[in-house]
Amino acid sequence: MHWETIHKDTAPVVPPRLSDYEGARSAFTWSQARGALAGLPGGGLNMAHEAVDRHAALDHGEKVALSCVARDDSVSTVTYAELARRTARFANVLRSLGVGRGDRVFTLLGRCPELYTTVLGTLKNTSVLCPLFSAFGPDPVEQRLRLGDAQVLVTTAALYRRKVAERRTSVPGLKHVLIVGPGAEGLPDTASFDDLMSAAPDTFTIPPTSPEDMALLHFTSGTTGTPKGAVHVHEAVVAHHATAASALDLRPEDVYWCTADPGWVTGMSYGIIAPLVHGVTLVVDEGDYDARRWYRILGEQRVTVWYTAPTALRMLMRATPREGPYDLPRAFDLSALRFVASVGEPLNPEAVVWGRDVLGLPVHDNWWQTETGCIMIANFAACDIRPGSMGRPLPGVDATVLERGEDGRARVVDGKVTEVESPGVEGELALRTGWPSMFRGYLHDKERYDAAFADGWYLTGDLVRRDGDGWYWFVGRADDVIKSAGHLIGPFEVESALMEHPAVAEAGVIGRPDPVAGNVVKAFVSLRPGVDPTPDLERELLAFGRRKLGPAVAPREIAFDQKLPKTRSGKVMRRVLRARELGLPTGDLSTLEGSE
Numbered sequence: 090m091h092w093e094t095i096h097k098d099t100a101p102v103v104p105p106r107l108s109d110y111e112g113a114r115s116a117f118t119w120s121q122a123r124g125a126l127a128g129l130p131g132g133g134l135n136m137a138h139e140a141v142d143r144h145a146a147l148d149h150g151e152k153v154a155l156s157c158v159a160r161d162d163s164v165s166t167v168t169y170a171e172l173a174r175r176t177a178r179f180a181n182v183l184r185s186l187g188v189g190r191g192d193r194v195f196t197l198l199g200r201c202p203e204l205y206t207t208v209l210g211t212l213k214n215t216s217v218l219c220p221l222f223s224a225f226g227p228d229p230v231e232q233r234l235r236l237g238d239a240q241v242l243v244t245t246a247a248l249y250r251r252k253v254a255e256r257r258t259s260v261p262g263l264k265h266v267l268i269v270g271p272g273a274e275g276l277p278d279t280a281s282f283d284d285l286m287s288a289a290p291d292t293f294t295i296p297p298t299s300p301e302d303m304a305l306l307h308f309t310s311g312t313t314g315t316p317k318g319a320v321h322v323h324e325a326v327v328a329h330h331a332t333a334a335s336a337l338d339l340r341p342e343d344v345y346w347c348t349a350d351p352g353w354v355t356g357m358s359y360g361i362i363a364p365l366v367h368g369v370t371l372v373v374d375e376g377d378y379d380a381r382r383w384y385r386i387l388g389e390q391r392v393t394v395w396y397t398a399p400t401a402l403r404m405l406m407r408a409t410p411r412e413g414p415y416d417l418p419r420a421f422d423l424s425a426l427r428f429v430a431s432v433g434e435p436l437n438p439e440a441v442v443w444g445r446d447v448l449g450l451p452v453h454d455n456w457w458q459t460e461t462g463c464i465m466i467a468n469f470a471a472c473d474i475r476p477g478s479m480g481r482p483l484p485g486v487d488a489t490v491l492e493r494g495e496d497g498r499a500r501v502v503d504g505k506v507t508e509v510e511s512p513g514v515e516g517e518l519a520l521r522t523g524w525p526s527m528f529r530g531y532l533h534d535k536e537r538y539d540a541a542f543a544d545g546w547y548l549t550g551d552l553v554r555r556d557g558d559g560w561y562w563f564v565g566r567a568d569d570v571i572k573s574a575g576h577l578i579g580p581f582e583v584e585s586a587l588m589e590h591p592a593v594a595e596a597g598v599i600g601r602p603d604p605v606a607g608n609v610v611k612a613f614v615s616l617r618p619g620v621d622p623t624p625d626l627e628r629e630l631l632a633f634g635r636r637k638l639g640p641a642v643a644p645r646e647i648a649f650d651q652k653l654p655k656t657r658s659g660k661v662m663r664r665v666l667r668a669r670e671l672g673l674p675t676g677d678l679s680t681l682e683g684s685e
């Protein structure tokens with residue numbers, strides 16, 4: 090189906106911050122973008138100073154930084170001045186525990202006010218913050234705590250009991266577990282976050298911070314091996330700030346709501362850092378998705394800029410079909426809304442147009458990844474939208490499409506890559522290195538980091554096409570990682586967990602397309618000799634997966650298959666499983682076990 094371009098012919102009430110795309114691209118320099126930030130009083134650059142103390146020191150201290158909607162719908166607010174005090178207290182808590190520069194502080198929390206205190210207090214203390222997704226099960230949590238050298242974990246009693254307590258001895262480096270809310274008393278080897286906070290002073294001078302000091306650690310998934318810890322430094326804040334202006338059209342007077350979970354990179358870069366650096370009022374919803382709740386929050390909080398995800402939009406589309414009637418959104422006053430953006434997975438053109446019809450604003454898709462640290466390609470407020478396209482590279486971002494080799498990834502010959510010249514030809518998306526929020530390493534894995542670059546380009550692992558006018562269109566992943574409901578899932582992590590079940594001999598895991606979640610995780614399992622593939626065993630394996638991995642990662646479907654396609658070296662070929670599942674040609678099978 091062909092989708093018409095959405096033209097922005099009527100001048101918006103508020104002129105966009107980026108009004109002339111070509112002009113902005115040619116005028117932009119990262120050093121100018123750096124100049125828009127304050128820097129620490131004694132020199133250096135610290136994310137938390139830009140996000141909190143700078144505003145508190147100016148006369149915006151009494152402005153609301155966080156407008157927190159609790160699960161029971163009650164609303165509480167935190168001003169920039171109060172956030173400065175709370176984050177100072179937390180920095181002092183860390184210091185009193187002997188946690189210092191570069192030490193790792195993990196969060197396993199929902200969107201509660203303490204999350205913001207922990208993140209920004211950690212950055213003030215020049216320690217490193219690593220957020221975990223609270224829907225992870227005990228396996229992914231333990232593995233990331235270990236791989237990331239966690240010294241401190243801030244969580245709740247319920248999450249600790251369910252996901253960490255039994256594994257505590259497997260993470261010997263984890264010295265301090267701080268429990269937010271009630272319940273610390275009954276848990277050995279933990280301390281109360283609130284008690285420590287109330288005993289700590291509420292002023293703190295941020296120590297000297299180099300822009301290259303490590304600030305954030307975000308785990309992401311690859312096709313093989315353990316999750317990768319992408320390292321980000323304080324200088325990333327330059328990119329957070331600049332891109333939130335150009336791609337999200339953010340400005341200080343905005344009321345901004347980012348629905349991403351804080352356990353993932355969007356929930357950090359654009360859910361905490363970027364909006365606070367802009368001095369906006371941030372809406373923080375502790376509750377879960379519910380169509381009425383979300384429309385109500387958009388209306389009652391007078392949200393002006395909304396950053397959400399395709400799966401969420403598709404769920405809203407089910408609750409409010411484009412054909413109408415629009416009873417649910419019309420029950421609330423959405424007139425404050427002026428910009429809607431989405432990220433994380435392909436945004437189907439229907440969703441872009443649905444936004445225009447139901448919310449009164451088209452949805453602006455944008456593209457980036459954990460490794461890039463900031464939005465790289467976007468549809469801009471001032472520009473037309475081609476529904477289905479991710480848009481065009483941001484000012485300061487140099488993107489290209491690279492020809493692919495036999496393994497499906499960019500072809501590198503003698504260290505050189507070849508750019509695709511003709512429009513519409515599929516290739517691997519690559520980005521010229523050197524933007525401030527580019528990841529600086531995969532923790533403890535230099536080889537994997539080095540393999541992500543060639544010839545001055547960062548190779549993204551995504552397949553795209555670029556049309557004749559320079560717009561990028563997402564095609565798929567060049568590897569086997571799975572995007573389900575916007576969350577990146579490594580098939581290897583799921584396969585390894587399933588293979589710990591005594592009935593399972595081998596497993597191959599793929600994403601099966603799903604109209605709402607994009608993909609759901611499906612596992613093909615071969616059983617040990619003598620084990621029967623019964624419906625009971627299928628249920629047991631599904632439950633086993635959920636217990637270990639958590640609902641966000643565990644397989645939703647299990648299929649028994651005693652003849653999993655394998656390479657001659659014995660590796661399960663997910664590509665073949667996926668092709669079979671979709672009824673597609675299986676492609677070149679010359680490496681398949683059993684072929685001549």
Ligand code: AMP
Pocket residue numbers: 309353354355431432433434435436454455456457458459460479549550551563565566572576577
């Ligand atoms: P993560 O590192 O978890 O943020 O996931 C990054 C990956 O999500 C990208 O490499 C893409 O595969 C996918 N992704 C992000 N944004 C988009 C988008 N706008 N359209 C299609 N895929 C996207």
